Amino acid sequence: MEQPKLIWSGTKRKCRECGEIAVAARRKEHPYIECGLQTVLVKGMEIRACSACKARQIVVQRVLELHQTIALALARKPSRLAGDEIRFMRKHIDWSGKDLARHMGVAHETVSRWEHQREFMSAMADRLFKLIVVLKCGQTADVAPAVQT
Ligand SMILES: [Zn+2]
16 A cells, blocks of 8 residues: 655645545554654554545644654663664754764764664764753753663
C-alpha cells in the first residue's frame, strides 16, 4: 500500500489529491516513520482516507510538541543513540550537520558517519549531545545515568 501523505492539523477535510470532500477520518496506532525514525508508534493518530481516489493522509496534531516529546525520550534513553536518532534530534534543535560538528568538536564527516550508522558516537559524545538536546528543549539537565557499552 502507498505511504500516506503527511498533512498538518488545521487542513480542511478535503482530499489533497483529488479535491473531493470524500474523506473519512479515523484514529489508530500509526508507526510514525514520516519523522525519520522506525521505532515511534503514535497512538490515536488521525488517518484520513479518500473514498473517491483512495489517497491516505495522516494528520499530525501539535507537531512541535510531538517531536519535542520524541527528542526528549531519545535524550533520556540510557543506551547509545542510533544514526537516525541523532539526525532526528539534530534537526529538532534546528542544527545543521556543520553546527553539530562545530559544537561537538569533530569533523563534518564524523557527523555524517554517525548519522549513517558507520560509526557510533563515543559514550562521552553521546551524553554531551543528549545533554545539549535536553537543554535546548528548555528542560533541566537530567539525562539517564551512564550505561557501559
Ligand atoms: Zn481523493
